[in-house]
Amino acid sequence: MASLNVRAALLSVSFLILALGLWEMATQPPEALTGLTEYEMLMGGVEQESRVPPPSAVIKLAWEELSNPFYDAGANDKGIGIQLAYSVYRVLTGYLAAMAIALPVGFLIGMSPLMYKALNPYIQLLRPISPLAWMPLALFIIQDSDASAIFVIFICSIWPMLLNTAFGVANVRQDWVNVARTHELGPLRTAITVILPAAAPTILTGMRISIGIAWLVIVAAEMLVGGTGIGYYVWNEWNNLDLASVIFSILMIGVVGMLLDLALGKAQKLVEYKE
Amino acid sequence: MSKSFLEVDGLSKVYPDGQGGELTVFEDIRFALEKGEFVCIIGHSGCGKSTILNVLAGLDEASAGNVVMNGKEVKGPGLERGVVFQNYSLLPWKTTLNNIVFAVRARWPNWSKEKVKEHSERYLKMVGLEHALNRKPSQLSGGMRQRVSIARAFATQPELLLLDEPFGALDALTRGVIQDELVKIWEETRQTVFMITHDVDEAILLSDRIFLMSNGPNARIAESVKVDIPHPRARATIFQNPAYHKTRDYLVDFLVNRSGSALPEEDGSPRLVEPAKGAAEASSATTESETAARAVNA
Numbered sequence: 001m002a003s004l005n006v007r008a009a010l011l012s013v014s015f016l017i018l019a020l021g022l023w024e025m026a027t028q029p030p031e032a033l034t035g036l037t038e039y040e041m042l043m044g045g046v047e048q049e050s051r052v053p054p055p056s057a058v059i060k061l062a063w064e065e066l067s068n069p070f071y072d073a074g075a076n077d078k079g080i081g082i083q084l085a086y087s088v089y090r091v092l093t094g095y096l097a098a099m100a101i102a103l104p105v106g107f108l109i110g111m112s113p114l115m116y117k118a119l120n121p122y123i124q125l126l127r128p129i130s131p132l133a134w135m136p137l138a139l140f141i142i143q144d145s146d147a148s149a150i151f152v153i154f155i156c157s158i159w160p161m162l163l164n165t166a167f168g169v170a171n172v173r174q175d176w177v178n179v180a181r182t183h184e185l186g187p188l189r190t191a192i193t194v195i196l197p198a199a200a201p202t203i204l205t206g207m208r209i210s211i212g213i214a215w216l217v218i219v220a221a222e223m224l225v226g227g228t229g230i231g232y233y234v235w236n237e238w239n240n241l242d243l244a245s246v247i248f249s250i251l252m253i254g255v256v257g258m259l260l261d262l263a264l265g266k267a268q269k270l271v272e273y274k275e
Numbered sequence: 276m277s278k279s280f281l282e283v284d285g286l287s288k289v290y291p292d293g294q295g296g297e298l299t300v301f302e303d304i305r306f307a308l309e310k311g312e313f314v315c316i317i318g319h320s321g322c323g324k325s326t327i328l329n330v331l332a333g334l335d336e337a338s339a340g341n342v343v344m345n346g347k348e349v350k351g352p353g354l355e356r357g358v359v360f361q362n363y364s365l366l367p368w369k370t371t372l373n374n375i376v377f378a379v380r381a382r383w384p385n386w387s388k389e390k391v392k393e394h395s396e397r398y399l400k401m402v403g404l405e406h407a408l409n410r411k412p413s414q415l416s417g418g419m420r421q422r423v424s425i426a427r428a429f430a431t432q433p434e435l436l437l438l439d440e441p442f443g444a445l446d447a448l449t450r451g452v453i454q455d456e457l458v459k460i461w462e463e464t465r466q467t468v469f470m471i472t473h474d475v476d477e478a479i480l481l482s483d484r485i486f487l488m489s490n491g492p493n494a495r496i497a498e499s500v501k502v503d504i505p506h507p508r509a510r511a512t513i514f515q516n517p518a519y520h521k522t523r524d525y526l527v528d529f530l531v532n533r534s535g536s537a538l539p540e541e542d543g544s545p546r547l548v549e550p551a552k553g554a555a556e557a558s559s560a561t562t563e564s565e566t567a568a569r570a571v572n573a
């Protein structure tokens with residue numbers, strides 16, 4: 001009997017083959033097409049363009065794109081690697097800025113019931129706002145589409161980090177705080193050597209949720225602001241009716257999102273502890 | 276100024292009773308500890324032992340009264356008072372060794388890395404854990420964790436050690452082994468120790484004096500019982516000492532029959548009792564349990 005992992009892998013591959021096969025069959029051009037005039041062939045070519053492309057076409061395109069991901073042939077023709085890099089750059093910039101605010105403020109709120117009570121109403125009010133709703137205001141104030149997209153990422157990734165940090169810090173076991181107190185640690189050393197490691201798993205959970213949301217939002221934000229980025233790329237290819245490229249970029253969005261999540265998952269493992 | 280090493284004067288603790296009134300858990304607690312003494316405190320659950328210990332540690336505040344150690348009033352926690360908590364309170368993300376290093380470094384910030392490590396390892400060796408230096412607390416048994424916790428407290432060489440039922444969560448066998456270790460460390464270091472326990476035998480094995488608390492609310496430290504058994508003591512042989520049985524019977528009798536009504540002296544200090552003093556007095560007051568204990572011993 002093969003191990004569970006081997007069997008699961010076999011099953012996964014079979015599902016993939018099955019799905020690709022069905023997809024390929026469902027997207028074959030109709031038989032009638034072969035007996036058409038030259039003119040109709042030409043028109044049929046157009047018609048075929050607007051049909052969902054078969055997986056073979058997507059794979060062929062993926063191969064081409066991935067063998068030269070960083071080419072740059074003008075504003076509307078950049079490699080998928082460049083577009084993804086723009087998106088990742090915006091996500092990371094907004095995300096790191098959010099982190100720089102959310103962690104200290106989260107600490108403050110978590111350590112001080114007064115600050116918690118004072119700031120909580122605002123957090124509860126701002127948190128449910130769709131990050132894209134900020135876009136017009138951001139565009140007007142910042143006057144720069146790139147920075148506005150980064151701002152939207154900032155605003156959407158700040159809440160899970162802020163709330164999880166505050167929650168993690170507020171719920172550090174009193175016993176551990178007492179250990180710090182009986183050893184006469186100052187507030188800063190207590191925060192760094194006891195509270196931070198104690199709350200780190202909760203904080204990292206918040207950071208992982210944030211990066212997921214940021215990656216979801218960047219696609220929509222770039223569709224709105226245009227110019228560069230994977231979101232713009234998807235929208236642009238849709239306007240070109242190049243569905244193979246649309247499908248390919250959807251897959252790439254999934255892959256990058258998965259990698260970001262994996263990275264945060266690894267970080268989470270590092271700070272985890274068992275009681 | 277105070278004459279004793281530690282002087283506790285008129286301590287009381289009042290909580291709201293939840294119905295708008297007040298509940299005085301204990302009141303007018305007075306006692307003194309001398310340097311190098313090992314004192315246990317026994318009383319029924321809820322009488323306020325942990326609260327008193329936390330006030331001594333500076334982790335809790337009394338509603339009235341004060342604590343003076345070495346002529347200085349205790350306000351807030353400090354490194355000169357080490358605490359061993361019932362639930363070990365080790366930092367779970369640090370290894371055994373680093374839990375001790377953490378404390379030693381806090382105590383002597385100017386020590387070199389090597390010196391801190393060497394010192395920490397020495398104390399872990401004392402509790403027989405030199406093989407588990409790099410394990411996390413979650414990989415240790417309850418008994419091993421409590422040993423680490425004890426090593427941490429002794430390693431910082433506090434002037435006063437406060438132990439809150441350190442063996443309460445351990446099985447009887449493990450408890451016995453660690454009691455022996457505690458006796459050994461204490462014989463070596465002769466630190467002043469104030470310890471809460473529910474175990475009469477444990478109290479006799481370890482203490483020079485045992486404080487008996489009356490039941491709450493309005494609990495008091497009613498009596499201070501002298502344990503007249505010479506050091507070094509060992510769990511295996513202490514039963515052979517007649518003073519052991521007299522002391523034990525006295526304590527059990529207090530806890531079973533008198534803890535509800537016992538009161539301290541007029542001036543609020545605990546009544547001094549020496550149950551093992553003078554065989555004649557003691558035998559005239561033979562209790563049932565004492566007879567039973569003798570029968571077993573014969």
Ligand SMILES: Nc1ncnc2c1ncn2[C@@H]1O[C@H](COP(=O)(O)OP(=O)(O)OP(=O)(O)O)[C@@H](O)[C@H]1O
Nearest residue numbers: 290291300318319320321322323324325326327491
């Ligand atoms: N925050 C609080 N509010 C109200 N009452 C409290 C509070 N904390 C403790 N008490 C009361 O104070 C009393 C003393 O508690 P404490 O933990 O000191 O008892 P203890 O003697 O250590 O008991 P045990 O032997 O069970 O550990 C208890 O009766 C408890 O109900």
Ligand SMILES: [Mg+2]
Nearest residue numbers: 324325326439
């Ligand atoms: Mg207690």
